[in-house]
Amino acid sequence: MNIESERVLALAGIIQVAGLVQKIARTSRFDQDAFQASIHSIFKINASTVEDVYGGVEHLQYGLELLSKLFGKNKKHDDLEIARYTISMVVLERKLVKNTTVLDRVSAGIEKAQAQSEHFGSKTHENIIANLADLYLSTISTLSPRIMVNGEHGYLEIPENANKVRALLLAGIRSAVLWRQKGGGRLQLVFGRNKIVQIADKLLADIKVLH
Numbered sequence: 001m002n003i004e005s006e007r008v009l010a011l012a013g014i015i016q017v018a019g020l021v022q023k024i025a026r027t028s029r030f031d032q033d034a035f036q037a038s039i040h041s042i043f044k045i046n047a048s049t050v051e052d053v054y055g056g057v058e059h060l061q062y063g064l065e066l067l068s069k070l071f072g073k074n075k076k077h078d079d080l081e082i083a084r085y086t087i088s089m090v091v092l093e094r095k096l097v098k099n100t101t102v103l104d105r106v107s108a109g110i111e112k113a114q115a116q117s118e119h120f121g122s123k124t125h126e127n128i129i130a131n132l133a134d135l136y137l138s139t140i141s142t143l144s145p146r147i148m149v150n151g152e153h154g155y156l157e158i159p160e161n162a163n164k165v166r167a168l169l170l171a172g173i174r175s176a177v178l179w180r181q182k183g184g185g186r187l188q189l190v191f192g193r194n195k196i197v198q199i200a201d202k203l204l205a206d207i208k209v210l211h
Helices: 004-028 031-045 056-068 077-098 100-120 126-138 160-183 186-191 193-210
Strands: none
Touching: 004 031, 004 056, 004 077, 004 193, 031 126, 031 160, 056 077, 056 160, 056 193, 077 100, 077 126, 077 160, 077 186, 100 126, 126 160, 160 186, 186 193
């Protein structure tokens, strides 16, 4: 897979998180496969390819579909919220890598959660999600600007949902690290949209062929 495709996959990883966060905050329902892939990506620190980080391109189908819609011509109000979450994660990642103290705490927290996940036998066990949420709250959430998540009908007041959202935002920062490492930047989000959509649509077509 070429560098441009890897870059788009990383961007889809961020957008997948943004979409999941919006769904949980608004409806308490979400795509389980996409959720698992995003959470698992937090622990894939030394993966050899971007594809490996998510366990395969097919686990980013939700993010790729959102990306294609978000950067397409027929945007809706919902898409603006997803765009806001996406940009916020990209900005926060830049703040994080410049703050070595917080970055070290994030790394240590992920290592601890990795060991705990082996005990529980699942990286999406509610205790692991709660620990990842606490890690986000005590580290990345202390940086500014904080990501303000909009919800409805008290869904965010349910502790399990709040934990999922925070753990996902940690996963979004992980994808933002990949996006930057593969040469992604804010200018591409503004001026490179057509090319990004072309690659995303090609990746989606490949997923459909595989299935």
